[in-house]
Amino acid sequence: MSTVANRLCSTLSAERIRRARAAHCPRGAVAAPVPSPPAPCAVHHGLYPPRRRRPDRGHGAHRLLLFLRPPRRRPPARRRRPLRAAGRHAAGSPPPRHPPPPPPTAVFTGIVEEVGKVVSLTNEDIATSGGGCTLVVRATVAADGVALGDSVAVNGVCLTATATTPVGGDGGGGGGAVGAVDVAFGLAAETLRCTALGDLAVGDGVNLERSLSAAGRFGGHVVQGHVDAAGTLTSVTPDADALVFVVALERRLMKYVVRKGYVAIDGTSLTVVDVTDAGFSxxxxxxxxxxxxxAAKRAGDRVNVEVDITGKYIEKIVAERLAEADAATA
Structure with a gap:
């Protein structure tokens, strides 16, 4: 019985081989004769049909068909669109997908660019300005590129330029240095109350720093130009060729001043040497x-103090988390 089944399977296998070869042979070609199936393997005793061989292996008919196929055509090259100027698009076309980012907030680093000179400090009418004044400072380096509305740190206070007037070598007749510019700033009454700018007089020097640009170097620390309070110099002591300053500050701000930490004094990024309950040095x-x-100030003079903003953020976040934890456990 097993021999009959084996012969039947061999016959079916030969028929499948014949059909496969006829399908792969080109027109007009005669298929090679099908060899007789081999005898069943003695190991399997004729229970399984012999291993079939791929009908196209060794004949190369399928490879011949590849040469007869027409060559593939390359897709046409895509036309490149002409480059357009940044921020402009053709009339009638939709606006760009992403809107331009908002202008960055002014930030400073506490690295003084120039010591400017106070030209005038004019009090405004209380009825119209509420007790403010106009401060005019003469500068060269720090005034380069400053336009109306730009932010400039004057002794650590972020002020807005309201007017610019070239003087000196530019033909202004002001007697200033070549390229000097008089920059005017408006001071509100709140600015005069919270800072020491009201103590300035004509001829005094002031620290000037333009707001940091994207390509600028971050040499100091983050200075916002928002003075926290006006401290008082209690002593100025020489130490070899250096000077040691001691500042008295309100107790509410002393928690943000740490030894070897940052502090901005009149817009200058400095390192805290020592801390006491009433002040720091x-x-x-x-x-x-x-x-x-x-360096020109002496004991008794007031200075603008801005503590490191990092401590304020940490205090606020920790206080909110503690409040949430207390509310959850209540």
Whole structure:
């Protein structure tokens, strides 16, 4: 019985081989004769049909058909659109997909660019300005590129330029240096109450720094130009060629001042040397003394103090988390 089944399977396999070869042979070609199936394997005793072989293997008919197929055509090249100027698009076309980002907020680093000179400090009419004044400062480097509405830090206070007037070498007749510009700033009554700008007089030097650009170097620390309070210099002591300043500050702000931390004094990024309950001290090397207006101040003078903003953010986040935890456990 097993021999009959084996022969039947062999016959069916030969028929499948014949059909496959006829399908793969080109027109007019005669299929090769089908060899007789081999004898059943003695190991399997004729229970399984012999292993079939791929009908096209070794004959190459399928490879011949590949050469007869027409060559593939490359798709036409895509036309490149002409480049357009940034921020402009043709009339009638939809606007760009992403709107332009908002203008960045002014930020400073506490690295003084120039010591400017106070030209005038004019009080405005209380009825119209509420007790403010107009401060005019003469500068060269720090006034380069400053336009109306730009932010400039004057002794650490972020102010807005309201007018610019070239003087000196530009033909203004003001007697200033070549390229000097008089920049006017408006001071509100609140600014005069919270800062020491009201103590300035004509001829005084002020620290100037333009707002940081995207390509600028971040040499100091984050200074917003928002003065926290006006501190008072209690002592100025020489230490070899350096100067040690001691500042008295309100107790509510002393928690944000840490030893070896950052602090902005009149817009100058400085390192805290020591901290007490009533104030702190800092030191200035000779190079800093020669390039900032702070070195000319003495004991009893007021200075603008801005503490590091990082401590304020941490305090706010921790307080909110503790309040949420207390509310959850209540």
């Amino acid at each position: 800092f030191m200035m090397i000779p190079y800093t003394q020669a390039h900032v207006a702070l």
